[in-house]
Amino acid sequence: MKLYDILEHNDIIDQVIAAIGEDEYVSLKDYLITMKINYLTYKNTAAAVLTRIIQDLPKNAAAAKEIIDSFDPEKYQAVEDFATAANGGRNIRTNLPVEK
Secondary structure (H helix, E strand, O other), X not given: OHHHHHHHHOOXXXXXXXXXXXXXXXXXXXXXXXXXXXXXXXXXXXXXXXXXXXXXXXXXXXXXXXXXXXXXXXXHHHHXXXXXXXXXXXXXXXXXXXXX
């Protein structure tokens, strides 16, 4: 992008477009639009989604490991005890919806 900005600022892009002719310019522009559509279509395919999941898996696994490693059952129990007390001493787990 930096190179493009330099070329654009110095009017070189306009000179190149003028030199290639209108037919070729239209063909190149149509080709770029087609490439963009194909890229966006691929990005939303199952293969692309799976690729992103696989690429993010190590990072997500590391984050999950950190959560597990830092889990403190005593702090969890303290939060649960506080929630039970705030619920009038009633067990907070009985208020949860039943999963089917």
